[in-house]
Amino acid sequence: MPPPFTPLPAFAPAGNASLALHVVSPDDLPDWLSGPGLTWKGWLDATQFRAALGDLRLLPGADGLAGAVIGSGTKTARAQGRFGLAKAVATLPPGDWHLSGSLTEAAAKEAVLGWLLASYRFDRYRPGKTPAALPRLKLPDGLDGDSLLAMAAGEYLTRDLINTPANDMGPDDLQAAFFALAQEYGAAATAIVGDDLLAQNFPMIHAVGRASPRAPRLLDMRWGNAGPQLTLVGKGVCFDTGGLDLKPSAGMLLMKKDMGGAATVMGLALMIMRLGLPLRLRVLVPAVENSVSGAAMRPRDILTSRRGLTVEVNNTDAEGRLILADALTFASEEDGATIISMATLTGAARVAVGPDLAPYFTDDPVMATAIAAGAAAGFDPVWRLPFWDAYEPMIEPGIADLDNAPSGGFAGAITAALFLRRFAGNTRYAHFDIYGHTPADLPARPKGGAGQGARAVLHALPDMLGL
Template sequence: MTAASPYSFAPDGHGTKELHLVAVENFESWLETQSRRVRTWIGATGFAAKLGDIALVPDPDGGLVSAVIGHGTARDRQRDRFLLGGCRRALPAARYKLHHALAPDALAEECLGWLLAGYSFRAGAPSPRPDIAELVVPDGADTAQLQILAAAEVFTRDLINTPAAALGPEELESAAMALATRFGADMSVTYGDDLLYQNLPLIHAVGRASDRAPRLLDMRWGQTGPKLTLVGKGVCFDTGGLNLKPGASMGLMKKDMGGAATVLGLAQMIMATGWPVQLRVLIPAVENAVSGSAMRPGDVLTSRKGLTIEVNNTDAEGRLVLADALALACEEQPDALICMATLTGAARVALGPDIAPFYTHDDGFAQRLMAASARMRDPLWQMPLYPGYQTMIEPGIADLDNAPSGGMAGSITAALFLERFVTDGTRFAHFDIYGYQPKPAPGRPKGGAAQGARALFAALPDVLGL
């Protein structure tokens, strides 16, 4: 028994089993609605609806007739998400019809977690299609949208999880091109030394040391409606450059293109849903390598916008490539500009791996994002673009410093740096994401993860007036 995809819902049919999701507070009332035989069996198993508990109910011949999953207490459900998905692989591989007492948002969360729990990744080969439990199209759920969200998350996860040897700037371009082709989008690419001729000098400076040519990917979709531009950091591997990272810090640097992977996933959601927008996706795709042509600490670079930057640490390269892309984006005066990047370790120190900080001066946008974050169970937190720290990024020898000394407020100063390349009055938000799940959790295996994309997908239609 296998579905067409572990990330889709199954049709109802012969052999479907019942799947009951029961919270502690509803356990006794649920039990009263069951047959005497089921009540006796549940009592014999000791099932009490504790979080993650599973009771398999047999028919008189010993075959499976239904399963019951404990949904825990309200406190349990507040502390984690996608709890139904956490039980998917523990269930026998059968087709199930969900019985529940969930509100619409909670149902959407649990169904999405179920789909995402089907994810697996194996380097160098297509991910094996697991023989795991399937869920029949749930009553009351927007299954088409849930499958769009799941497919986009899978796309993002696959890109982040692919080792850097198999996913450099060229392969990231190919993935973006395939997405563009699938949805009828246009894409242009500026390569290598042409970046200099097209006035994208910072992207060139960061990527020139690698034998994998740097490039800017520019994808466009939609002819009418508000202009929405997504910019994603596409550093396909980050050695730190001449300020070489220690080995322990370099081990996860295949994920340094997580911003690019996430905006591509968000773009996939938007195009699959058919939003009436003029969508543009800009990805500076580079490898920060070490060679005789690498940029040096102390170099002063001139950006597309004309601002000069003193390079005080070649490992603060992400903000450099994003600076040129943001300046380019603003030349078309977008109605909303989103930047996503695995930018600073400081963000992880402040908020840990689960919560992505974002920065914006638009209070209305921030409020909508926080509301969408809670509704979509996609954790975000607004951080301040504190003007008092502006002097920290002003070195004197140049307009800007890419790596202020002292190590304090690192995520904020990075956001302030990026803001200098955004035209005043532009509705702008920057997300300093981690892009990785450090240990397995319900619906989230260890590895690449999208952050902020679902919250943006829920908030942007209101922001853009769609």
């Protein structure tokens, strides 16, 4: 059965009485305090309110609470920290609120999206916990509430899938969630399961997943009958022990998130279907558990991929690119598709850009420009890294066509992306090497599972596909 997904918060009804959440910058604070009828200067001075980003004060009134004020911070502070106004969700008392202040459309959009994302709570494993009542926000005039709710819904799904531990999120459980998503939006979903089918048609997916008693599979969803073709491919390693190249225990602690690519493309698919975008969508998720048993693939095994290229397994812990390779080959067999893959693929990407940025790779200048613009519009930072052709020899071991884990330790994110590009064929292709996890609580991003790149792609689609 699919997990019980966290419900979305609702906007406060437009007709309800609500309290004002005044949004004030440090530059505007003196004028705001001297405005007619404002009586809180002494209180705010006494509490040293300076309108720093996310700094909030409740405002007393004659009959109780009169509202609240929150700082929007300096331009530098806003550039360094997304969703600062979302701190209000954890601080304000329950009730209905509206934003007050001279916010640009982009700032209002960021504030509302941050509010929705900050309202997420993962309480599946605390059934006795009574959910705390949270403040509700009215949708400001001029904003597209449907788009904001779709982005939040996709992120909630992604977080729920990643946060669910592997004992409840194996390949079969991921399939159940995948099928539930398809059913909700009228998509068609199938699963290719079974040793004979996989070994013959998707041999590297089979080789990675065959050691687990939880059978590997390839999930396939289709939605939409007209428009350009977009195919999303997400790495679905539901738990990664490292295989025979076993990880140390500390290295396994976050490995329930190794299906973060699958969770993110499913969240993006939800956004696309919920908004009814005019395109034909396909989602492919190779779902496996990389386990240790007598059936496990071995170091220096040579596998023959669906594309026919041979791969020497020089590290069984570099398994994600193997399963993605077969899925990308399958995707590329469909003419005219634009393909995007997402995967928690390399530690090298984290060393390069840290946990907050998702590097992406593409040779297509239109895709590159659209994704960069989409990242800004969706408050979803990404950073382009190159398919550096000069590194191609690094992924060729000599004994086989390709090496899944080149030695030397250099450019690990790039060599992994180059490996995947070999299987994407002559399609328009982009690859995201995501982290899928927030290491510590941040505004609108609680510690735990996190989507990366989905909102950037969503906002990029009109320019990328000509919608």
